[in-house]
Amino acid sequence: MSIALIAIISVGVLGGFLGVIIGIVAKVFAVEVDERIEGVNDLLPGANCGGCGFAGCTDFAKGMVAESATPDQCPVCSSEDVKNIADYLGIVAEEKEKKVAVVRCVGDAKNTVRSLYNGVRDCRSAVLVASGAKGCDYGCLGFGSCADACPFGAIEIRDALAVVHPDLCVGCENCVAACPKDLIIMAPASADVHVYCNSPEKGAAKRKVCKTACIACRKCVKASGEEDHMLVDGFLIRTNYENPPAAELVEASACPTTALRQASKQAAGAYEGVSE
Amino acid sequence: MSATKEFTKGLWKDNSVLVLLLGMCPTLAVTSSATNGLGMGVATMCVLMGSNIVVSFIRSIVPKKIRIPVYIVIIATFVTIVDLLMQAYAPTALYDALGIFIPLIVVNCIVLGRAEAFASKNGVGKSILDGLGMGLGFTFALVALGGTREFLASGSLFEVKLIPGWTTDFMLMTSAPGAFIILGLFLAGMNALNIRKAKRERTSYKPAGLDCNSCNICDMTEK
């Protein structure tokens, strides 16, 4: 048993000695780290999308702890997540309306005039050649630069047209910068009805190149009544996102070019376009 | 998380070898045959469960500053116990094959990783399940790797020749490059399966432990 005893004593003493050393070192070289950063980081979704304006979730967490950012800046967090973080940090969370991306064009391959483009399959490169070779100077090129930029897979390219899935979109705005035609806007998630056209040209010129362009016939304006749901902007109608219309407006207005659509139904592929 | 989930996560979703890429040293070194893989897997599983139990027991009284040394001591103790027990009671051939790798379980990051990431935060029951699941997942991965390599090398499995006419061994598979190649193919297959599943469910697949800047697997899911 003496060997066992020697082992126990020597190892025990060694352990104790090392423990003391660790303690001393920990005390001498202590680094002040705000543990809240770690805590906040754990509460964040970890998407690293950059939608908050920081270089990633950890950076954002640092920003929040340093009070240079607020939890509601995270586009991915649900309101519950935001509240959790706010509670953790002991601040009051602001309610922020969730935003989703809207691609303001529904000129897909069937409904638009386009010439034969041959080159890099990327919108930002394609726009350098004959401005993208689409009949409409303002329309979606459909090469999916926005879909590439989306970290959440919320944009789908269907028939050479970018379609946003509002349920997957978290509003990080990465796609907005990616679109060379500046087609994508961030609209409140509560607004489901959008005018899917961004061409300021005259109606006739638009019709020549695209069957689904908004020709500013104002049927929707009339159908929406007196309440300013729809705004007239030159040869284009826009949704008033301050006061968005109800989903029924699409049915009621019977848009002749189907440029007025519901985002949710658009994502589900419910619209066929105009067949004349 | 339910108890079943604690158990099953280690088998596939968070498989320590095929998903988390932990414990590469034993994975690559001992999987030249299915038998070796099984032995190493079971030995690691024993250590993992033992350390998980003890760490989980003492988790509330361990001072934070010395938790890592404490875990190391516990793990090292268990490894030595396993080593001695194997030397005494396991078949000689198995001990000969695994002998030099058993002490290496001490620095197998799966064991320390589970102690730090799971057992130190959860109760004993859950920790046992976690250790068992992770250990089984590890064993499964090692046996699969070892079996594949053994079969590709000589057409045998658990040292039983399945294809009698196979006379010339393909030594690339039993050597270290073969280990890397087969592991790589396993990982690719694993990702392919997960991506296909994610596509079917229209979600994006994000491998554990990878951040969005380092790979584009999610993009692949969506196209």
Added chain:
Amino acid sequence: MGAQEINIPKLGLFLGVLAALAAGLLSFISTSTASAIKLNLQAKTNRALGQVLPEFDNTPGEEIITLRSDLGWPVKFYIGRKSGEIIGYAGEVITPEGFSGDITVMVGLELDGSVRTVIVTANTETPGLGTAITDRKVQKTIMDLIKGGEQVAGLAPNTYLDWYADKKAGSDRWNIVKEGSAVNGKTGATITSRAVGGAVHAIGKTCLANLIQLSKGAE
């Protein structure tokens, strides 16, 4: 949260007690498995000796003569006896010339010093390559399992090791074919072949040089 209190004595005490506990546990297990491990090792040596020596009835593992080869390697000779008569020697040497580390070679020798059987008891050679030289392994096939046939007892053949049987070590070591001599070397495992050949030669030569001493036994 907040500033962390570091209680140095507590840390030391905790780690010390834990380490002591671990050491206690280990010494207990170590003591209780010691005999089994020793038996295991002995069994291993005996199994090896059984393979290289003719049938014996003493415990050669306890009758050992250690000599030096001309290269200075220690060669262990186990003496095999039957009814007190010496019936053969088993020489064991560890050669450092292996491709990936030491190779332990055991050679059973007749009384006149000619080689009887060669086995390799420990090696870390490349599986499938170097081990083709060193291993005597019976390959079971699926057919054997299905038929459930009895395994043939005895030593599995290995062309490379069996080549040395009935040969006496000359003054020069056995060179492999590629180097212009007769040892059957394996292509791709030249180094292993050479190392095993060298070890067998060292044992054989040491035995021949010390036949008289060996014939007297260890006493």
Added chain:
Amino acid sequence: MSETDSKPIIQMPDPAKLVVSNSPHIRSGENISKIMFIVVGAMLPACIAAVLFFGLAAIKVLLFCVVSCVLIEEGWNKLVKRRPTWKDGSAILTGILLGMNLNAGAPWWICILGGFLAIILGKQLYGGLGSNPFNPVLVARVGLLIGFPELMTTWDKPALGIMKIDVLTTATPLGLAPGETFVKDVLLGNTGGCLGETSAIALVAGGIILLAFKLIKWQVPVAFLGSVFVITGIAHVISPETVHSPFIHVCTGGLLLGAFFMATDMVTSPMTRKGALIFGLGCGVITSVIRLWGTYPEGVSFAILFMNALTPLIDRVSISKPFGYTVLEKGGAV
């Protein structure tokens, strides 16, 4: 009406059928398959020499390799849903080169396994043609060498004539003791070795074809062969009894095959001329080191694979300064 009738009908282009693309709008006649098939053509002399010396066995090996490479490539394309690529000729070329790296007596399954290693492991897993960091053929050769060391290092002894009854095996000249090989045999190809390393003359002829079509940079073979010649030459002068003459070193052991057809593989060698020179020198030095001090008698494959790994680095250091480069202007647009 009468006025329009008298005018000749002028056919105008249909704007809807006009393609828009970025400049330039014309192109030289080059394409990948043309390049590949010229290289295949350059392999022909060596193939013919192989058939002359090894007979039907050589044709069998070559055929097995080509067919298995093409089928495996197409199988993979099917699996990962890519369009067929065999027409670009790269798989055919890989097959021929693989066959040239095998023994005439190689069994059929070696060819198929080699095809698998080359196409899948060497090329497709990295993303297909153009993305592979290592020469696929050499990946296969080294894989087989590690996998079947015995099979891959015994060679059929060549003899003129198509039909062979008896096949003798022999070691590669570099595996024999110095002085046993005759210069004439080496030049014509009457020595042991894989299909593509026996006839020095045929290989050089192929290399000249490649150079004439400007498909390879002369810097690679010249630097490669030159450095091996110089280093083994020095070693030969120092100890003629253990080291072959530099001439034997250059003409055997797959060095010519490697220098003209393997090291010059476009995908895995540097793009700049300066880089090609560094690459060739590196290959030569490593080959010589392996041959003189290593355990393998040849070493060309390992040298090229090693330099393949360094190619991105070489590309990086060998960038020449752009026209009009001045340090001050770097990185700044005006």
Added chain:
Amino acid sequence: MSEKPRKFKGGVHPNDSKALSALKPIQDAPLLESYKVIMHQNIGAPPELVVKKGDEVKKGDLLAKASGFVSVPLHAPTSGTIKMIDKCPGPTGISIPSIEITADGEDEWGDTFEVIRDWKNTGSEQLKQRVWDAGIVGMGGAGFPAHVKLSPPEGKTVDTLIINGAECEPYLTADHRLMLEQGEDVVQGTAILARALGLKSAVIGIEENKPDAIAALQEIAANYGVEVQPLPVNYPQGAERQLIYAITGREVPIGKLPMDVHCVVQNVATAVAVADAVVKGRPSIERVTTVTGKSVVEPGNWRFRLGTPVSKALELVGGVSEQPAKLLLGGPMMGIAQSSLDVTVMKNTSGILLIAKDEASLYTSEPCIRCGRCVECCPMNILPATISQAVENKRFDWAEDLNVLACIECGSCSYVCPSHRPLNQHFKRAKIEIQAQLRKKK
């Protein structure tokens, strides 16, 4: 400077196909019923409109005046009525404002500029002003206002004027014909430009594949103190930097202008326009353009007025014999592909080219096999293959490190690429992205 010209590194030798139109004399295009003059025909700011719908204009009258220093005025190509001011497809594919003039058939000159006969004794400021007033831009393709190049900014001096008669683009013969038929104008214009810069002499660089033009100009040039320098045939010999190097041996630093090495380069057609403006008092309202292509019935060189639609130009040459693959404004190496026949001849339209299906280069983006041909032929000595891969991976910072900003978009790399990769498009993209980044930083 009669020493042998230096050969720049790289370059390609495409089949020049100039024989189609090289022997066809320049013809004057008949007057059309209407012209659509695109407002923005120069690099820099668009000019300001000075007419409105319904206005009567005479030939050469001002339609729009310069809106700044880097901007040139626009003049009426014929007499008639301003029909409408609307949008018309521009060469880049985007519709741009344009002025449609209905011709009255009179083709009557309005009050044009005073003729400067004695330009040899006229001050350089006055000559420069005339070049500006006449709305002259670089007619080789870029459309850079000519007067800006004649006005070196503070601290920069010019010692060499080079007139670019290389015409290295395949197919195009407009400059070649100009030099043959209007050699006097070319040389005179050159001398005027030299005077405007305060120089005594100038060099006209011509590729050796136009020996008749070299001979013709050499005869005249001596009278004006202008030199003619034959140049080796190698595309892109006519690129500014390569031309300056060939003639003077100076390398223009990346990101700098020819003026930084004391050189000014003007095109042959610009010289003719300058001569017209000074000696004849005419603004820049027409230009010589080659209409050619394998599928064109009668290729030729025509003097078109600005605003002539391509469809009308094609009618003049008898249309096409088969459907072409591409319609280009400019040469095949650097020209811009069009998808509409409504685009019009502009000041910098040196050619209207129809590329036949069998010679059209379609990009397929096969994987790069790193053959290095692009590296060999790049006249700027950069690594096109590597840069294009960086761009494909959206690593514009790598592209910048690899000096993509030095690229002159000559298209040599895409021309030789056996993988048919759209290298040039990648570089264009990279340059735009990098410049956007730099602007953001500022």
